Amino acid sequence: MLYLILETLEGKVVWITGASSGIGEFLAYELAKCGVKLALSARRESELLRVKSHCEEIGAKPSDVLVVPLDITAYDKHEEAFKKILSHFGDLDILVNNAGRSQRANWEKIELQVDRDLFEVNVFGLIGLTRTVLPHFLKKQSGHLVVTSSTAGKLGVPFSGSYTATKHALHGYFESLRTEKAAFGIKITIVCPGPVFSNILRQAATEKAGSIFGEDMKSSDNRVSTQRCAQLMAIAIANEVTECWIAFNPVMFFMYYACYLPDTFRRFTAVVNSKRFMKLRDSRDTMESLDKKDT
Structure with a gap:
């Protein structure tokens, strides 16, 4: 049944950023299974080639998977990358803005440079690439923009102030x-995953510029599998869903609570230790290890 739904995407040209790992990588696999033509972008070309190879193993034609190395913050390279895709496939139907970086930090200790750096990657890079592609979509009166936001784009998530702000900004843009x-045929899908298995903790920013959190997730963590998240994301894209949330309870419960009863939700968070929320998010108190590093 899943792939009957996804058959509507067959033959479409989809450009995925952040495709070398995590949700972007597994989304590429889901789309490759149903005959999508893929352009894969990220900074690490070797990892993109690995993803391309696996796409071919599960049925994609070699000519239907194009590797386009790109640093999303290299704005002067956006047009060149897009022209490469148009030259190879002749068109683009869907842009998946998936590149991004998470954070673990105490709000009051965050250096302003960290805010700037996260906005460059999580917001301005995606906006710049979208503005490169959008004239093509407007010219043909058709196009689908997919944005990987987060449950942090809907909630005030503790200990990720800069990251939360970037995701809220994406919703605004x-x-x-x-x-x-x-009215111009432009479709937009905003995807809000909650905790999902990936390497995002290892590369997460902290409160200090240039530092990384450097911890791995544990197999026992209460997180949605990367494959399942990618499957649900692919279904949302195929059905042109305007916004979708992907999370286990109690995260999903809090999403609805905050959406429909915002005042009582805020009163609730005022009496709950914020580190309990971190345990719901990371399945342990990850801030404890950050605080130890600071001392």
């Missing part, structure tokens, strides 16, 4: 775009 260009 793309909801504005949705309203402005809805």
Whole structure:
């Protein structure tokens, strides 16, 4: 049944950023199974080639998977990368803005440079690439923009102030775009995953510029599997869902609680130790290890 739904994507040209690992990598596999033509971007070309190889193993034609190495913050390279895709496939139907970086930090200790760096990667890189692609979509009066946000784009997540702000910013940018260009055939899907298995903790920013959190997730963590998240994301794309949330309870419960009863939710968070929320998010108190590093 899943792949009957995804058959509507067969033959579409999809550009995925952040495709070398995590959700982007597994989304590539889900789409490759149903005959999508893929352009894969990230900084690490060797990892992109590995993903391309696996796409071919599960049925993709070699010519249907194009590796386009790209640092999302290298704005002067966006047009060149897009032209490479158009030259190879002749078109682009869907842009998946998936590149991004997480964070673990105490709000009051975050250096301003960390805020700037995260906005460059999580927001401005995605906006710049979208503005490169959008004229092509507008010209043909058709196109689908997919944005990987987060449950942090809907909630005030503790100990990730800069990251949470970047995800809220994405909603602002793309909801504005949705309203402005809805009559021009532009579709927008904003995906809000909760805790998902990936290497995002290892590469997460902290409160200090240039440092990384450097911890791995544990197999016992209460997280959605990367494959399942990618499957649900692919279904949302195929059905042109405007916004979807992907998470286990109690995260999903809190999403609805905050959405429909915002005042009582805020009163609730005021009496709950914020580190208990971190245990729901990371299945342990990850801030304890960060605080130890600081001392």
